[in-house]
Amino acid sequence: MFGDCVLIVAISICTALLGEGLTWVLVYRTEKYKKLKAEVEKQSKKLEKQKETGADVANKKKYERQEEKLKTNNRDLSFVKMKSMFAIGFAFTALLSMFNSIFDGRVVAKLPFTPISLLQNISHRNLGGEDYTDCSFIFLYILCTMSVRQNIQKLLGLAPSRSANKQGSGFFGAPAQMGK
């Protein structure tokens, strides 16, 4: 059981590294991405500074124009990323179904709590019995990936900067929250 857990952690580290590696090959190293990213970061920082100092009425038009530009750039950035996201999505679905069949019906860990019924679908997936503290492969894998992936991105400096995150919402995100 302990061996299974360690294996799952190792698998999630490997897949996270693989994912980042693939994204690096497909996206991060391309000139277009680098240029766009630098641009977005610069603009986000600038906008944030302007917001702090309080853009007065005369500057408002200029401010809005910059905001618009940032949004366009952010959208372009998401499009560039999307290509690799699809490739990775396909690769990982295949990988996951493979691991799923390896760990099929196996209790990999014992949960120290009973998950709420909504989560039991995942935590008790493909497991027999009524003991809901049994943990399936997929639950532990998801948890591992959630922590490992972000930490690896952060360590390698690939995570998007905070100001860019805050200002631009990207393609899928919610609209940017400007001012409260």
Add this chain to the structure above:
Amino acid sequence: MAPRKEAQKATECGDSNMEIFSKALTAGSVWVEKDDFLDVIYWLRQILGVVLGLIWGIVAMKGFLGLALFFLINVAIVYLYYSTFQNVDEEEYGGSSEILKEGLMTSFSSFMVAWIILYSALHSEL
């Protein structure tokens, strides 16, 4: 021109990792680069998450009490760290929720992984 650009880049990026580390351990440091401070909070949270997870696993903490205690301790420590130890102005970072939120989910998942693995290794008969 190239060296000048490099130098400019260095100042823009703020301090080196070692400097950030020593600043993080010194009370009341001045944080020029906001992101550096948030990074410190982020990594503090990660370490805290894993350490709490290991402790919970060893003492066989069970049920939702374990989850609630984790959030309570995690948020309390971060709050104490920034408000009393570092004494930063939370408004500069967009309110206290912005700091308290930083890296919380990642920390939570690291905590869960550590807790579950250790708990099942030490306290279950499977």
